[in-house]
Amino acid sequence: xxxxxxxxxxxxxxxxxxxxxxxxxxxxxxxxxxxxxxxxxxxxxxxxxxxxxxxxxxxxxxxxxxxxxxxxxxxxxxxxxxxxxxxxxxxxxxxxxxxxxxxxxxxxxxxxxxxxxxxxxxxxxxxxxxxxxxxxxxxxxxxxxxxxxxxxxxxxxxxxxxxxxxxxxxxxxxxxxxxxxxxxxxxxxxxxxxxxxxxxxxxxxxxxxxxxxxxxxxxxxxxxxxxxxxxxxxxxxxxxxxxx
Numbered sequence: 001x002x003x004x005x006x007x008x009x010x011x012x013x014x015x016x017x018x019x020x021x022x023x024x025x026x027x028x029x030x031x032x033x034x035x036x037x038x039x040x041x042x043x044x045x046x047x048x049x050x051x052x053x054x055x056x057x058x059x060x061x062x063x064x065x066x067x068x069x070x071x072x073x074x075x076x077x078x079x080x081x082x083x084x085x086x087x088x089x090x091x092x093x094x095x096x097x098x099x100x101x102x103x104x105x106x107x108x109x110x111x112x113x114x115x116x117x118x119x120x121x122x123x124x125x126x127x128x129x130x131x132x133x134x135x136x137x138x139x140x141x142x143x144x145x146x147x148x149x150x151x152x153x154x155x156x157x158x159x160x161x162x163x164x165x166x167x168x169x170x171x172x173x174x175x176x177x178x179x180x181x182x183x184x185x186x187x188x189x190x191x192x193x194x195x196x197x198x199x200x201x202x203x204x205x206x207x208x209x210x211x212x213x214x215x216x217x218x219x220x221x222x223x224x225x226x227x228x229x230x231x232x233x234x235x236x237x238x239x240x241x242x243x244x
Contacts (some may be wrong), residue, residue, distance in 0.1 A: 020116040027063065032056035038157040042204055046222050050167065051156045057170075061146035065138050067113035069104065072130045072138075075114065077107040089121065089129030103130035123200035124185075125192045133184060135175050138163040145173050161230065164223035171216035171223075178213050 031052045039048055079085045079100050091103045105121065106128040108114020122126035148170045155163025185193055195201035 016115045017119050019112070020119045023064070023116065024060075027059045028052075028056050030059060031150065034153070038153070042224070043156070047156050050219055050222060051153050053219070054152045054156075054167075057174075058146050058149035058153070061142050061149065064113070064116070066142050066146075066212040068117055068127065069135070069138050069142055071105045071108045071111070071117065072103055072135050073115050075105065075107040075109075075111070076101040076103045078102075089125045089127075089131075092132045095130050095132075120204055123194050123204035126193070133180065137180060138141075145170055148173075149210040160206055161226065164226045167219045167223040171219045174212045178209060182209070 034055045035048055035052045039051060043051075065225060073096070079102055082088060082115065086104065089101045089106055091101065093099060095101070095103060104127075105114040105117035108117075117127050124133050148166055152163050152166050152170065154160075155166065169242075185191065193205060195205060
């Protein structure tokens with residue numbers, strides 16, 4: 001019977017992988033430090049957590065996923081320069097009007113962000129190339145969800161109740177985006193996924209992606225609760241006014 005150690009990839013502790021994981025921790029630490037600066041001590045724990053989450057979310061979208069989009073649009077290699085083009089992650093036919101190029105982080109060379117995405121692509125090879133479904137979702141994520149997350153952080157810091165509406169919007173986007181990301185793989189028997197070891201399956205594919213499922217559901221619960229409380233207060237105020 002294989003041991004837990006045998007289930008880990010041989011390159012688990014190489015420099016690129018460690019830097020990639022450390023970058024995520026650094027972004028989370030930055031979001032936490034932002035919360036210390038922006039929120040007062042009386043901020044409820046749920047709203048403090050959601051401020052940190054949305055700050056982390058925005059930074060991930062802008063820095064990491066923004067870098068993925070950059071490589072999908074500006075990093076490419078001619079297919080003629082590759083001895084076996086079929087070994088590359090797929091680039092959609094006629095992508096950006098070209099049929100003889102391979103796009104994505106796989107063409108990013110020594111760029112640190114390209115190498116970061118190539119680490120994740122060991123578990124999901126779509127992120128090495130230019131997958132149309134992934135790129136379409138990331139365009140919305142970077143240019144819509146990212147700014148919305150910033151607006152939510154600002155609203156929480158200013159105690160603006162309208163941030164609850166934005167939390168429901170962005171949470172719905174995140175949950176829907178996760179489904180659209182993985183449903184094509186479920187329908188093709190996980191053709192592009194590698195779940196052959198603990199790290200790829202439970203850390204890269206399950207843990208990192210399920211964060212954007214469970215926490216958005218929590219955000220919806222908190223926002224709906226606040227909205228319901230506001231309606232309850234309005235109803236009691238209206239009832240009291242009628243009795244006068």
